[in-house]
Amino acid sequence: MSNVPWLLYTYAWMPYPRRISIYLREKNIPESLIRIIDCWDPATEGMLREENLPAKPAGSLPILAIPNHGGAEGHSDKGYTYIRQSVAIIKYIDEHCDQGILGFPKSEYSMAGESAIERARITEICALADDCLTGWNSVRTFGSAAGALEDPAASRQMMKWVKRSLQTIEQWWNDRDMQILRIGGGGQVNLGDILLFQFLQFTKEDYGVDMTKGTKTVVKDAYDREVLDDYPKLAEFYEAFGSRDSAMLDGDRGDVAPESVSKVMKTWWEGSLAESGALPV
Amino acid sequence: MSNVPWLLYTYAWMPYPRRISIYLREKNIPESLIRIIDCWDPATEGMLREENLPAKPAGSLPILAIPNHGGAEGHSDKGYTYIRQSVAIIKYIDEHCDQGILGFPKSEYSMAGESAIERARITEICALADDCLTGWNSVRTFGSAAGALEDPAASRQMMKWVKRSLQTIEQWWNDRDMQILRIGGGGQVNLGDILLFQFLQFTKEDYGVDMTKGTKTVVKDAYDREVLDDYPKLAEFYEAFGSRDSAMLDGDRGDVAPESVSKVMKTWWEGSLAESGALPV
Numbered sequence: 001m002s003n004v005p006w007l008l009y010t011y012a013w014m015p016y017p018r019r020i021s022i023y024l025r026e027k028n029i030p031e032s033l034i035r036i037i038d039c040w041d042p043a044t045e046g047m048l049r050e051e052n053l054p055a056k057p058a059g060s061l062p063i064l065a066i067p068n069h070g071g072a073e074g075h076s077d078k079g080y081t082y083i084r085q086s087v088a089i090i091k092y093i094d095e096h097c098d099q100g101i102l103g104f105p106k107s108e109y110s111m112a113g114e115s116a117i118e119r120a121r122i123t124e125i126c127a128l129a130d131d132c133l134t135g136w137n138s139v140r141t142f143g144s145a146a147g148a149l150e151d152p153a154a155s156r157q158m159m160k161w162v163k164r165s166l167q168t169i170e171q172w173w174n175d176r177d178m179q180i181l182r183i184g185g186g187g188q189v190n191l192g193d194i195l196l197f198q199f200l201q202f203t204k205e206d207y208g209v210d211m212t213k214g215t216k217t218v219v220k221d222a223y224d225r226e227v228l229d230d231y232p233k234l235a236e237f238y239e240a241f242g243s244r245d246s247a248m249l250d251g252d253r254g255d256v257a258p259e260s261v262s263k264v265m266k267t268w269w270e271g272s273l274a275e276s277g278a279l280p281v
Numbered sequence: 282m283s284n285v286p287w288l289l290y291t292y293a294w295m296p297y298p299r300r301i302s303i304y305l306r307e308k309n310i311p312e313s314l315i316r317i318i319d320c321w322d323p324a325t326e327g328m329l330r331e332e333n334l335p336a337k338p339a340g341s342l343p344i345l346a347i348p349n350h351g352g353a354e355g356h357s358d359k360g361y362t363y364i365r366q367s368v369a370i371i372k373y374i375d376e377h378c379d380q381g382i383l384g385f386p387k388s389e390y391s392m393a394g395e396s397a398i399e400r401a402r403i404t405e406i407c408a409l410a411d412d413c414l415t416g417w418n419s420v421r422t423f424g425s426a427a428g429a430l431e432d433p434a435a436s437r438q439m440m441k442w443v444k445r446s447l448q449t450i451e452q453w454w455n456d457r458d459m460q461i462l463r464i465g466g467g468g469q470v471n472l473g474d475i476l477l478f479q480f481l482q483f484t485k486e487d488y489g490v491d492m493t494k495g496t497k498t499v500v501k502d503a504y505d506r507e508v509l510d511d512y513p514k515l516a517e518f519y520e521a522f523g524s525r526d527s528a529m530l531d532g533d534r535g536d537v538a539p540e541s542v543s544k545v546m547k548t549w550w551e552g553s554l555a556e557s558g559a560l561p562v
Contacts, residue, residue, distance in 0.1 A: 059449070060449070081398065083398075083401045083405065084405060084449075084453075085404065085405040085408045085409070086408075087404055087408050088401040088402075088404035088405045088408065089401070091400065091401065091404055092397055092398070092400070092401040095397045095400070096397070116373055116376045116377070117362065117364075117373070119372065119373070119376070120364045120369040120370070120372065120373040121369075123366065123368055123369035123372055124364065124365060124366040124369045127366045127367075127368050127369065127411070128366070130408070130411055130412075130415075131411075131415050134411075134412050134415040134416060135415060135419075137442060138416075138419045138439060141438060141439070142435060142438075148438055148503075149434060149435065149438050151432065151434070151435055153430060153432070154423060154430065154432055154435040157422060157423075157429055157430050158419060158422070161418060168340070168341070168365075172365075222429075
């Protein structure tokens with residue numbers, strides 16, 4: 001076991017880093033194993049400099065820095081190896097938990113899936129949750145004051161693609177029992193659940209848009225096909241997962257966006273959300 | 282071993298199905314194991330109906346249908362289990378190859394990575410290639426006649442995000458030897474390579490935009506930061522991987538879009554690609 005913790009450089013309230021926070025809390029991984037370095041300074045709304053820690057590596061956050069162990073002492077003297085993408089970071093840590101190595105708490109069950117078909121099911125959701133979050137970047141770019149270009153029609157168009165992914169999940173989860181996901185419910189949450197919950201929480205809490213609330217009417221999708229804009233299973237999922245400790249937004253740990261940034265994210269241009277049914281909460 | 286093949290429902294020339302085609306050819310998986318059902322009818326530019334095969338399941342393509350084996354004969358009498366997302370399908374098949382089970386040709390090496398850090402490196406690229414392909418949907422939605430809304434400024438804005446992912450990979454691959462990826466080069470291609478190659482080939486061949494060609498000038502990225510718009514390593518990667526048999530576009534197997542569709546995809550609105558450096562080839 002190493003006595004030098006891994007370092008996780010993060011902006012805690014931002015979407016990709018937040019996925020990792022939920023994962024780490026779900027797994028009860030302590031800071032003695034992975035030291036979290038929040039690089040967001042609420043005062044300046046920019047980079048926080050912590051003098052006694054290695055400076056943030058170049059590149060987008062999150063970044064996981066793993067000490068290169070130089071010898072039998074397990075002591076780092078050869079710098080760090082970096083992993084620079086949220087899913088890659090989670091899976092890397094998760095493999096260590098599944099094996100219970102390097103001091104990581106041994107998994108009670110696999111969050112990536114025990115069998116090939118279970119892994120496929122989880123990969124399906126991870127991919128759609130990724131599509132949602134990438135798609136949201138387009139929605140907010142054109143639709144909210146946090147974006148670069150005011151263009152409500154473009155925002156509405158891209159919202160159709162995000163909804164398409166959510167409609168697919170809604171169908172797949174038609175008969176899934178969500179109540180077991182509640183805290184103490186005895187159910188197993190997986191990596192797909194974590195990614196999707198993060199998306200739903202981010203859009204609701206940061207952008208003020210509850211994506212689990214449709215218009216409950218038939219609308220035209222991205223392919224001009226008629227679909228029902230209604231997400232009861234996603235709403236049930238969100239409510240159940242939201243009861244877990246890992247889901248709580250902890251201001252003291254940087255999980256909440258600063259007020260000034262939050263205000264910008266919640267400012268939607270006239271007409272941006274008009275036809276989407278995803279009205280501000 | 283089963284004597285009933287799996288069924289892969291696909292539109293061969295479309296981007297997500299194409300990932301699987303490259304994978305299957307790279308692995309030399311025969312149709313006796315996975316029967317490919319191309320659902321695209323070039324004549325009607327719509328759904329092809331093959332009378333002697335089970336109808337296309339509901340949902341977006343690609344879809345992998347795995348016979349549910351009902352007994353010791355390995356014969357299907359209980360329908361199919363479906364996997365409905367390209368990466369989930371590839372990984373599911375890949376696990377069978379890595380283990381050499383159910384008749385799948387045993388992998389000579391792992392395309393998903395042999396060690397935890399290798400798997401993380403491949404996951405990083407898979408995620409960025411996914412971001413590129415999802416981002417491209419926005420670019421073409423606003424920038425090309427294949428999209429729903431003519432809005433060149435919106436297309437240019439989204440192109441910045443696609444380029445951001447490509448710039449990241451370009452940096453990561455700074456010292457990667459691409460020549461070993463050439464046919465006969467002895468190198469190992471992985472799942473990230475396949476996903477990224479598919480994106481670069483799709484955008485070049487179908488939309489007529491060579492994303493490996495930058496302006497070689499300093500431009501503003503999506504965060505208004507100055508970056509060099511130049512992709513020599515991606516160009517080298519594309520050329521090397523493109524020499525492989527798996528990369529060839531085979532019209533007889535449906536790999537090439539019909540002329541009429543191709544023409545629409547290659548029609549870009551005035552100003553759409555103007556500031557991107559990714560000019561039509």
